[in-house]
Amino acid sequence: MSQSGEKGKFPEAAGYVGFANLPNQVHRKSVKKGFEFTLMVVGESGLGKSTLINSLFLTDLYPERYIPGAAEKIERTVQIEASTVEIEERGVKLRLTVVDTPGYGDAINSQDCFKTIIQYIDNQFERYLHDESGLNRRHIVDNRVHCCFYFISPFGHGLKPLDVEFMKAIHSKVNIVPVIAKADTLTLKERDRLKRRILDEIAEHGIRIYQLPDADSDEDEEFKEQTRILKASIPFAVIGSNQLIEVKGKKIRGRLYPWGVVEVENPDHNDFLKLRTMLVTHMQDLQEVTQDLHYENFRSERLKRAGRAGEEDVMDKDQILLQKEAELRRMQEMISQMQAQMKMKGDE
Amino acid sequence: MRSASSLSSCRLGNEKEGSRLKREREVESDRDMSESIVPPEVRPKPAVPAKPPHVSAPSPTAPHGPSGLGGGVGVDRVPGSGHSGGGSTLLGYIGIDTIIEQMRKKTMKAGFDFNIMIVGHSGLGKSTLVNTLFKSQVSRWSSGWGGEHKIPKTVEIKAVSHVIEEGGVKMKLTVIDTPGFGDQINNENCWDPISKYINEQYEKFLKEEVNIARKKRIPDTRVHCCLYFISPTGHSLRKLDIEFMKHLSRVVNIIPVIAKSDTMTLDEKNEFKHRVRKELETYGIEYYPQNEFDDDMEDKNENDKIREAMPFAVVGSDKEYQVNGKRVLGRKTAWGVVEVENPNHCEFALLRDFLIRSHLQDLKEVTHNIHYETYRARRLNDNGGLHPISSNNTQESNL
Numbered sequence: 001m002s003q004s005g006e007k008g009k010f011p012e013a014a015g016y017v018g019f020a021n022l023p024n025q026v027h028r029k030s031v032k033k034g035f036e037f038t039l040m041v042v043g044e045s046g047l048g049k050s051t052l053i054n055s056l057f058l059t060d061l062y063p064e065r066y067i068p069g070a071a072e073k074i075e076r077t078v079q080i081e082a083s084t085v086e087i088e089e090r091g092v093k094l095r096l097t098v099v100d101t102p103g104y105g106d107a108i109n110s111q112d113c114f115k116t117i118i119q120y121i122d123n124q125f126e127r128y129l130h131d132e133s134g135l136n137r138r139h140i141v142d143n144r145v146h147c148c149f150y151f152i153s154p155f156g157h158g159l160k161p162l163d164v165e166f167m168k169a170i171h172s173k174v175n176i177v178p179v180i181a182k183a184d185t186l187t188l189k190e191r192d193r194l195k196r197r198i199l200d201e202i203a204e205h206g207i208r209i210y211q212l213p214d215a216d217s218d219e220d221e222e223f224k225e226q227t228r229i230l231k232a233s234i235p236f237a238v239i240g241s242n243q244l245i246e247v248k249g250k251k252i253r254g255r256l257y258p259w260g261v262v263e264v265e266n267p268d269h270n271d272f273l274k275l276r277t278m279l280v281t282h283m284q285d286l287q288e289v290t291q292d293l294h295y296e297n298f299r300s301e302r303l304k305r306a307g308r309a310g311e312e313d314v315m316d317k318d319q320i321l322l323q324k325e326a327e328l329r330r331m332q333e334m335i336s337q338m339q340a341q342m343k344m345k346g347d348e
Numbered sequence: 349m350r351s352a353s354s355l356s357s358c359r360l361g362n363e364k365e366g367s368r369l370k371r372e373r374e375v376e377s378d379r380d381m382s383e384s385i386v387p388p389e390v391r392p393k394p395a396v397p398a399k400p401p402h403v404s405a406p407s408p409t410a411p412h413g414p415s416g417l418g419g420g421v422g423v424d425r426v427p428g429s430g431h432s433g434g435g436s437t438l439l440g441y442i443g444i445d446t447i448i449e450q451m452r453k454k455t456m457k458a459g460f461d462f463n464i465m466i467v468g469h470s471g472l473g474k475s476t477l478v479n480t481l482f483k484s485q486v487s488r489w490s491s492g493w494g495g496e497h498k499i500p501k502t503v504e505i506k507a508v509s510h511v512i513e514e515g516g517v518k519m520k521l522t523v524i525d526t527p528g529f530g531d532q533i534n535n536e537n538c539w540d541p542i543s544k545y546i547n548e549q550y551e552k553f554l555k556e557e558v559n560i561a562r563k564k565r566i567p568d569t570r571v572h573c574c575l576y577f578i579s580p581t582g583h584s585l586r587k588l589d590i591e592f593m594k595h596l597s598r599v600v601n602i603i604p605v606i607a608k609s610d611t612m613t614l615d616e617k618n619e620f621k622h623r624v625r626k627e628l629e630t631y632g633i634e635y636y637p638q639n640e641f642d643d644d645m646e647d648k649n650e651n652d653k654i655r656e657a658m659p660f661a662v663v664g665s666d667k668e669y670q671v672n673g674k675r676v677l678g679r680k681t682a683w684g685v686v687e688v689e690n691p692n693h694c695e696f697a698l699l700r701d702f703l704i705r706s707h708l709q710d711l712k713e714v715t716h717n718i719h720y721e722t723y724r725a726r727r728l729n730d731n732g733g734l735h736p737i738s739s740n741n742t743q744e745s746n747l
Binding site: 044045046047106107108109110111153154155156157160161162165182184185186187188255256257258259260261262263268269 | 470473534581586587607608613614683684686687
């Protein structure tokens with residue numbers, strides 16, 4: 001029993017307690033429970049958001065897309081559409097919710113278009129807070145937005161004013177991952193320039209995007225290198241495609257142009273694989289940051305606001321007491337004055 | 349004295365009130381007068397025709413010059429080619445058709461102006477396209493991507509002029525850029541500064557025209573053509589696009605182009621073009637070449653073909669690369685080189701031929717004869733006449 005704390009490699013060795021097995025148990029339980037993840041995609045229409053989501057998760061989340069003409073767009077305001085899909089891979093179940101925001105940036109005057117989105121995010125936080133504070137906490141459904149892909153147009157010279165305003169408004173509520181859409185429009189040089197410009201503008205405006213955590217020192221070199229590459233490639237310049245094209249005998253996802261074929265999963269062509277890797281390896285971290293940072297921020301704000309309303313009542317009561325005391329004193333003075341007068345009259 | 353001679357001036361095509369170019373055809377109805385001379389059909393044009401004329405001794409057909417998408421300009425038919433107008437053949441050569449050559453020489457000496465306005469969100473490749481079109485650095489930015497592309501807070505109008513020369517012909521090209529259009533969060537009425545600018549140019553020209561002592565050649569700063577850049581979303585037009593084109597298609601010639609079209613595959617491109625055309629039709633947006641201004645069947649056919657192919661999906665570039673041993677303008681990516689002048693890759697060549705090689709003069713004419721005249725009529729009616737010009741002592745208006 002003298003080596004009780006030792007993580008023994010040999011289960012049969014004396015002193016092996018066995019709680020090293022704990023991670024496996026957690027792992028098995030969570031695998032059984034399944035994972036939940038909510039991803040929000042925001043960007044102007046026509047940037048390839050739906051195509052990218054379909055490519056990322058190799059599902060057809062939007063089977064029959066009806067693309068409205070400009071006439072219908074005129075009537076529409078920003079809407080929130082959430083679609084859920086259950087994906088299973090090697091026994092691990094993922095319940096993925098994709099929140100789409102059609103109508104964002106379409107209007108001539110886009111000043112109000114992010115109010116709807118911010119309200120949605122706050123509502124999800126509110127609901128979770130309510131559930132958490134409730135009596136029956138067994139089946140809390142976590143619909144909070146864990147990650148927001150913000151699609152930046154490759155046609156500009158950097159961030160547009162709308163991009164900046166929106167990101168500033170939500171960077172304290174959700175993890176922002178900026179993504180450069182339709183990256184096959186850009187040559188390599190243009191892509192690098194655009195990335196640098198976007199990063200400069202993000203720093204200039206003080207926007208807090210999601211930072212990948214550094215690899216722990218005990219991870220292997222390969223993982224560390226991968227993390228380094230991922231961090232250096234933000235914002236990711238991606239291409240999505242729903243079509244399979246035959247290249248060198250293999251069927252791959254890509255886009256066929258008269259001058260060549262763009263392969264979605266080719267790391268030389270775009271950062272799609274990096275985006276997918278990041279999302280998949282950091283899904284847990286994204287959820288943690290949402291819980292620890294954004295949700296806690298929201299919660300403390302909310303509770304403070306509720307508390308401040310209670311405090312004001314208390315202060316009023318004190319004030320009322322003071323007022324009453326002042327009145328009493330005044331009345332007492334008046335009485336003593338009247339008594340003095342009566343005495344004087346009595347003396348005469 | 350000619351008997352039974354009838355001079356009828358007939359207007360071909362649609363009748364436009366006010367100011368359509370009158371084409372007068374002097375028809376000799378009585379064919380018995382073999383001695384009489386049937387003058388050839390002459391279209392009086394204020395400037396040089398696009399095609400070089402062929403001055404030849406009486407020959408049945410005059411060969412037509414090089415045509416881009418079919419020349420719509422300056423047809424010179426030597427009589428006897430068998431069309432309905434002139435019946436009898438010319439007995440001797442007079443040399444009336446040398447007037448074309450004379451006009452040409454004069455205009456070459458004088459040179460001519462062309463003002464093109466480019467409108468669209470920032471980053472759609474407007475300046476690059478204009479540089480590619482005119483094969484010179486004519487836009488605001490003398491070098492490619494380098495400088496600070498800060499988005500201005502309001503829409504600004506920046507005009508830059510260059511004189512470019514080709515084949516002895518001098519052209520003063522003015523490129524009017526509109527930075528800040530469509531880039532703000534609130535883009536309401538962002539077309540107002542543009543509309544104001546266009547009307548100001550008409551006003552300037554009107555004031556010059558109305559002077560008692562007129563200049564021989566009024567400097568023409570009117571916007572002849574407005575290239576409107578549509579963002580290649582692949583879905584449909586944006587609200588802002590429609591509003592802009594609705595407001596300005598009655599004031600200036602609008603040519604919509606789909607920018608940065610190397611972002612779409614062939615199928616997506618065709619679908620998008622089709623959808624855009626449908627939407628333009630639904631909203632009654634008459635882009636150039638406008639239906640109503642077609643002169644005759646030949647023009648109409650030619651313009652119909654062009655209208656079917658519009659809006660052109662273009663790619664611009666000022667860099668050259670080696671492809672198959674040739675140097676071509678293009679964009680080099682990891683999966684191939686997009687050739688700008690290759691008709692299989694994009695429609696830049698079509699746009700260039702249409703804009704410069706065949707319809708440049710027509711753009712100026714439509715601006716002068718229709719848009720400007722509309723403005724003028726409105727101005728003269730509105731105030732019951734123009735106010736006398738008091739800014740300059742020596743000039744007085746004639747009203």
